[in-house]
Amino acid sequence: MSEKVSEAIQHSQDHKIEFVSLLEDFVRIPSISTDPSHDEDMNQAVEWLSTQLRTIGCRDVKIIPTAGHPVVLAKTDSFCSEKPSILVYGHYDVQPAENQNAWSSPPFSPHIKGECLYGRGVSDMKGQIAAVLAALQSIRSQSDLPVNITFLIEGEEEIGSPNLENFLREHHDLLKSDFVLNLDVGFLGVDFPTISYGLRGIASFELAVRGPENDLHSGVFGGVVHNPALVIANVLSGIFDNSGKITLPRFYDQVLSLDEKERQELNRLPMDEAYYLAKTKVPQLWGEQDFSPLERVAARPTFEINGLVSGYTGQGEKTIIPSEALAKITTRLVPNQTPEAVYEQFLEYLKKNMPPTVEWELSYGSGTMAYLMDLSNPVLKFFAESLELAYGEKAVYFRDGGSIPAAILMKQILGLDSILSGFGLPTDNIHGPDEHVHLPTWFRGIEALIYFFNIIDIEYV
Amino acid sequence: MSEKVSEAIQHSQDHKIEFVSLLEDFVRIPSISTDPSHDEDMNQAVEWLSTQLRTIGCRDVKIIPTAGHPVVLAKTDSFCSEKPSILVYGHYDVQPAENQNAWSSPPFSPHIKGECLYGRGVSDMKGQIAAVLAALQSIRSQSDLPVNITFLIEGEEEIGSPNLENFLREHHDLLKSDFVLNLDVGFLGVDFPTISYGLRGIASFELAVRGPENDLHSGVFGGVVHNPALVIANVLSGIFDNSGKITLPRFYDQVLSLDEKERQELNRLPMDEAYYLAKTKVPQLWGEQDFSPLERVAARPTFEINGLVSGYTGQGEKTIIPSEALAKITTRLVPNQTPEAVYEQFLEYLKKNMPPTVEWELSYGSGTMAYLMDLSNPVLKFFAESLELAYGEKAVYFRDGGSIPAAILMKQILGLDSILSGFGLPTDNIHGPDEHVHLPTWFRGIEALIYFFNIIDIEYV
Numbered sequence: 001m002s003e004k005v006s007e008a009i010q011h012s013q014d015h016k017i018e019f020v021s022l023l024e025d026f027v028r029i030p031s032i033s034t035d036p037s038h039d040e041d042m043n044q045a046v047e048w049l050s051t052q053l054r055t056i057g058c059r060d061v062k063i064i065p066t067a068g069h070p071v072v073l074a075k076t077d078s079f080c081s082e083k084p085s086i087l088v089y090g091h092y093d094v095q096p097a098e099n100q101n102a103w104s105s106p107p108f109s110p111h112i113k114g115e116c117l118y119g120r121g122v123s124d125m126k127g128q129i130a131a132v133l134a135a136l137q138s139i140r141s142q143s144d145l146p147v148n149i150t151f152l153i154e155g156e157e158e159i160g161s162p163n164l165e166n167f168l169r170e171h172h173d174l175l176k177s178d179f180v181l182n183l184d185v186g187f188l189g190v191d192f193p194t195i196s197y198g199l200r201g202i203a204s205f206e207l208a209v210r211g212p213e214n215d216l217h218s219g220v221f222g223g224v225v226h227n228p229a230l231v232i233a234n235v236l237s238g239i240f241d242n243s244g245k246i247t248l249p250r251f252y253d254q255v256l257s258l259d260e261k262e263r264q265e266l267n268r269l270p271m272d273e274a275y276y277l278a279k280t281k282v283p284q285l286w287g288e289q290d291f292s293p294l295e296r297v298a299a300r301p302t303f304e305i306n307g308l309v310s311g312y313t314g315q316g317e318k319t320i321i322p323s324e325a326l327a328k329i330t331t332r333l334v335p336n337q338t339p340e341a342v343y344e345q346f347l348e349y350l351k352k353n354m355p356p357t358v359e360w361e362l363s364y365g366s367g368t369m370a371y372l373m374d375l376s377n378p379v380l381k382f383f384a385e386s387l388e389l390a391y392g393e394k395a396v397y398f399r400d401g402g403s404i405p406a407a408i409l410m411k412q413i414l415g416l417d418s419i420l421s422g423f424g425l426p427t428d429n430i431h432g433p434d435e436h437v438h439l440p441t442w443f444r445g446i447e448a449l450i451y452f453f454n455i456i457d458i459e460y461v
Numbered sequence: 462m463s464e465k466v467s468e469a470i471q472h473s474q475d476h477k478i479e480f481v482s483l484l485e486d487f488v489r490i491p492s493i494s495t496d497p498s499h500d501e502d503m504n505q506a507v508e509w510l511s512t513q514l515r516t517i518g519c520r521d522v523k524i525i526p527t528a529g530h531p532v533v534l535a536k537t538d539s540f541c542s543e544k545p546s547i548l549v550y551g552h553y554d555v556q557p558a559e560n561q562n563a564w565s566s567p568p569f570s571p572h573i574k575g576e577c578l579y580g581r582g583v584s585d586m587k588g589q590i591a592a593v594l595a596a597l598q599s600i601r602s603q604s605d606l607p608v609n610i611t612f613l614i615e616g617e618e619e620i621g622s623p624n625l626e627n628f629l630r631e632h633h634d635l636l637k638s639d640f641v642l643n644l645d646v647g648f649l650g651v652d653f654p655t656i657s658y659g660l661r662g663i664a665s666f667e668l669a670v671r672g673p674e675n676d677l678h679s680g681v682f683g684g685v686v687h688n689p690a691l692v693i694a695n696v697l698s699g700i701f702d703n704s705g706k707i708t709l710p711r712f713y714d715q716v717l718s719l720d721e722k723e724r725q726e727l728n729r730l731p732m733d734e735a736y737y738l739a740k741t742k743v744p745q746l747w748g749e750q751d752f753s754p755l756e757r758v759a760a761r762p763t764f765e766i767n768g769l770v771s772g773y774t775g776q777g778e779k780t781i782i783p784s785e786a787l788a789k790i791t792t793r794l795v796p797n798q799t800p801e802a803v804y805e806q807f808l809e810y811l812k813k814n815m816p817p818t819v820e821w822e823l824s825y826g827s828g829t830m831a832y833l834m835d836l837s838n839p840v841l842k843f844f845a846e847s848l849e850l851a852y853g854e855k856a857v858y859f860r861d862g863g864s865i866p867a868a869i870l871m872k873q874i875l876g877l878d879s880i881l882s883g884f885g886l887p888t889d890n891i892h893g894p895d896e897h898v899h900l901p902t903w904f905r906g907i908e909a910l911i912y913f914f915n916i917i918d919i920e921y922v
Contacts, residue, residue: 200680200683202680202780204778204780211741211743212741212742212743213741213742216741217863218763218765218767218791218793219661219663219793219861219862219863219864220758220862220863221737221740221741221758221862222661222758222763222765222793222862223748223749223754223757223758223761223763223793223862224737224741224746224747224748224754224757224758225737225741225743225746225747225748226743226745226747227765227766229697229766229768229769229788230697230698230701230766232694232769233693233694233695233697233698233766233769234694234698234701236690236691236694236698237691237694237695237697237698237699238698240691240695276682276685276686279682280672280673280674280677280682280685280686281673281674282672282673282686282687282818282819283817283818283819283820284687284816284817284818285685285686285818286685286686286687286816286818287684287685287686287687288684293684293685296684296685297681297682297683297684297685300684302679302683302684304679304683304688304780304782305688305690305691305694305771305772305783306679306772306773306778306779306780306781306782306783307690307771307772307773307774307775307779307783308690308693308694308769308770308771308772308774308783308786309769309770309771309774310766310768310769310770311766311767311768311769311789312767312768312789313768313769313770313787313789314768317665317767317789317791317826317827318767318768318789319663319665319765319767319791320767321765321767322766322767322768322769325769326774327690328772328773328774328778328779330679330778330780332679332680332683332684355745355747356744356745357743357744357745357746357747358743358744359744365778366778400680401680401681401682401683401684402678402680402681403680
């Protein structure tokens, strides 16, 4: 490491109190995107961010309106085509903190207890944005920035980023970069600095089975009419075999296999059977026995009944044969499955297995493919090196079982891969009361970013 | 037939207008049991009935309060142990007629159109009670009553007879009779004067399957947790084999077989495949292929999912693994199944088939055995002869697939069989708008009752 990097690290260590104070200022603004009574706070958050971005040397700080809350778009100064360009994604909105009594201290009056700083949004994700600001300030105190950074900080992540897709399409030209840094994902544990390099995709369906024209009296018609609730139970039941495999035709044909290196890497993680049992409180785990629990979550597709309803579900009894039954279903997809193909497979299965005693319909809701970053992409290695330098632990590569719209949209619209990481921990209680950030982990995150921006300047071609 | 019977029949034919007028008076009273704003009308109906019963020669007309609406209890005069004693069951309450705009004329202003009299309760079952009054008046115009009759007319049938069981237990001594005449059931068609001699029983259950402690994120946990909606689909699906038979252990062991004579009698009825297709509008019937549709409804047990619910069932998507799934289930029972045995069979099936990945509970709701009157019971033959004399058609014997609490209670508490019949038709639209009674069928019903009370006096030992 060059001297200027060491000095930037030293600067960050000398200014911990200042950086915590910066984060506290940000957390004091109750920028709750879902509640219109906080619209003024949203504006205040945008103004505060703009000021900070200018302070660390951004030019062209723009507050761009959308159909919802505005986006802050900013570029660091002295952009130079020789330097790597990073699109830093973030969001300044936070979850509500309705149940204030459940908090040990007021959610928007941040305070330190032990090694942690408490407050709504302190981990998700104002702390992550503040870490970038702190890292850049530390670097700037010694030298010019070694990278070009474009900030895209939206205000609607907690409500599903409804306007992000349009924003990316409309401002495509302003967002040109080499890759995205998305610190909204977090570590798997305090000793596991984590980079997520994959996400599952998703496809949603609604299956309707229609029997008699109206609910029927089960005494008068019981024995001659196929009960739609039984029919939907039959067809849903048949979608799995006894080993937990999905029986839809050709369902696994496109599924990308886990290679041995990936399996080893995943199974190094602390998410074993005991972990999932403790998290879910189920009496026993379930799923494909030829894959470990984490492999199943990270890299295997699922077929999940999210909702099921038929007939009378109130108090007491109603002796009917229901006229219809409905199931809401989502499948989690892995590379290289497409939502459209899975819809066709489901349809083909139903055509073969639905009895002639009912009418039925399968509706397609929405879908997105899985995301997988090539593990040989050098930026992953550079970020991993930075994490190891800062934390003294080898970074782990993780495939997340969920679907993060921002990362998928960045890939689809901008063609950019995202480094998915962040200095939050699973224990931070994001979205719940007493949200907090572990300050030692967070301080090291600032250092990791200082390392990363410097390493990538040197190494990235 | 003796001359006095012919004269009573002649009397009934000469007084048709008077009898219709009697029925119209009864129908004008909006005795809606479910609506407290009609409590005064309930009292008026009771008073009206008491007056009519006294007019046809009842002594001891009592209005007996219950926890709900009162019961009218009355005995014909000149009770004599030499004569057969009949308990006539009826109800003076009617269904609401809320959607008055759907009626061609006001529901409580009875009027004749074509061959039918329209009004709420005219078929169910004020018309049936009025037919008994008219028959007794016709007989009394010529002679003494040949039978002892006890009237039990309740005011809560349309709300499930919640106080009938207690009433029967408390007034057991006043109700001693040879059998019950229950005209609340009706004919299968205008050319099919019908006697129902059997009812199915019923048992109700609720099955709960519990998986994770809370709804889980399907991205974070999809692949390791057994979805309770899938588990309930699996176990419900396994309850039927491909031929429509129920797989619960020993389920059919107690089932009384249909004998050849019963099968012939049932299959004489107009309720064939086309009938059930037209009534239900399903694309194809379903059920045990070695029994005709009507045999399945009349004499075969069922297992029906009345309600099924799990997870998110609102608009849009929610990507969860539900924490639980619930099914409401009723089985229709046939002789000689017991609700308790079926519960044990269901429990045994679940213990064998529920996976260790969930917790579950089967709750027993309520149950009653099936009812079957011995076809060799002579009162059935006498009633059938009376129907044939009045209608000129051979009466049909039917086993009703439903469960009529009054008939079951009469058997269980009083030890009395019930002749289940009545002069309503399936087309009368009871409980719906434009309820009506077919007057030619109704007039012949009065004649059938005149015959019956006389035949039974002569023949019954």
